[in-house]
Amino acid sequence: MDSPYVKICGMRDPQLTKLAVQLGAQAIGVVMSPGTPRHATDAEARAVIAAVRQESPATGQPCAATPAVDTVLVVNKMAAEEAAQRAVALGFDVLQLHGKYTAADVAAAQAIIPRVWRAASLAHFPHIVPGELGEERLLLDGSAPGSGERWDFGDRAPQEFGDHWLLAGGLSPANVAAAIADLSPAGVDVSSGVEMAPGMKSAELIEQFIAQARSVPLA
Numbered sequence: 342m343d344s345p346y347v348k349i350c351g352m353r354d355p356q357l358t359k360l361a362v363q364l365g366a367q368a369i370g371v372v373m374s375p376g377t378p379r380h381a382t383d384a385e386a387r388a389v390i391a392a393v394r395q396e397s398p399a400t401g402q403p404c405a406a407t408p409a410v411d412t413v414l415v416v417n418k419m420a421a422e423e424a425a426q427r428a429v430a431l432g433f434d435v436l437q438l439h440g441k442y443t444a445a446d447v448a449a450a451q452a453i454i455p456r457v458w459r460a461a462s463l464a465h466f467p468h469i470v471p472g473e474l475g476e477e478r479l480l481l482d483g484s485a486p487g488s489g490e491r492w493d494f495g496d497r498a499p500q501e502f503g504d505h506w507l508l509a510g511g512l513s514p515a516n517v518a519a520a521i522a523d524l525s526p527a528g529v530d531v532s533s534g535v536e537m538a539p540g541m542k543s544a545e546l547i548e549q550f551i552a553q554a555r556s557v558p559l560a
C-alpha cells in the first residue's frame with residue numbers, strides 16, 4: 342500500500358532529523374529565511390543534511406529498507422539564482438521557492454540545481470497550474486508560509502492539480518489524515534504543526550504526524 346510522501350520542514354536539530362527519517366519522513370526541509378523562528382545557520386543546515394545522509398545515504402549504497410530522503414532548502418522571496426547557489430554550496434538535493442517567480446527565474450535556478458519546487462498559495466495565485474514555470478513539484482500552501490495558516494482552495498477542485506502536488510499550510514497530527522483523504526495530494530509538508538513553540542520541534546508531534554499521514558492509503 343502506497344502512502345503519501347511526507348516532508349518535515351524547519352529542521353535545525355540533527356537528532357530530531359534522524360528520528361524523523363527513522364520514522365519514515367521522505368523529505369527534510371531547512372528554512373533559511375531571516376525573521377522566521379526556524380531560520381537555520383549554514384552550520385545547522387550542514388548538520389541536518391549530514392544527519393539525513395547518515396540515516397539514509399542518498400548516494401552510493403542506500404539502505405535497503407529506507408529509500409533515499411530528499412533534503413530541501415526552503416527560502417522566501419530570495420532571488421532564485423542566489424538561493425540555488427546557496428542550496429548547492431550547502432549540499433541540498435532540492436530548492437523550494439516561496440514567493441513570486443517567473444519561468445526564467447526557475448530556469449536560472451535549475452541551471453544551478455536541477456530539482457526546484459515552487460510553493461504558492463491559491464489566495465495569491467488563484468489560477469496557478471502545476472509545472473507552469475518548469476518546477477518539479479508544486480506545493481499548495483496557506484497564504485503565510487510557516488504560520489500554521491490553512492490552505493484555501495477557493496473555487497479550484499483538487500483534481501485540477503494532477504498527481505504530483507503537495508499540500509502544506511496549517512497541517513498537524515490532528516488534521517493531516519482527513520486532509521489527505523479529502524484532497525488526495527501526493528504528499529504533505531508541515532512546519533509549525535509539529536512544534537511545541539515557534540521554532541521548537543517536538544519529537545512526539547513529528548511521530549504522530551508521520552503516523553497519521555501514513556495511515557491513509559493514496560487514492
Ligand SMILES: O=C(O)c1ccccc1N[C@@H]1O[C@H](COP(=O)(O)O)[C@@H](O)[C@H]1O
Pocket residue numbers: 350351370372374377378379415416417439460480482483485486487488489490509510511512530531532533534
Ligand atoms: O516554516 C517556515 O518558517 C517557513 C518560512 C518561510 C518560508 C516557508 C516556510 N515553511 C513552509 O511553510 C509551509 C508550512 O507551514 P506550516 O506547516 O503552516 O507552518 C511549508 O511549505 C513549509 O515548507
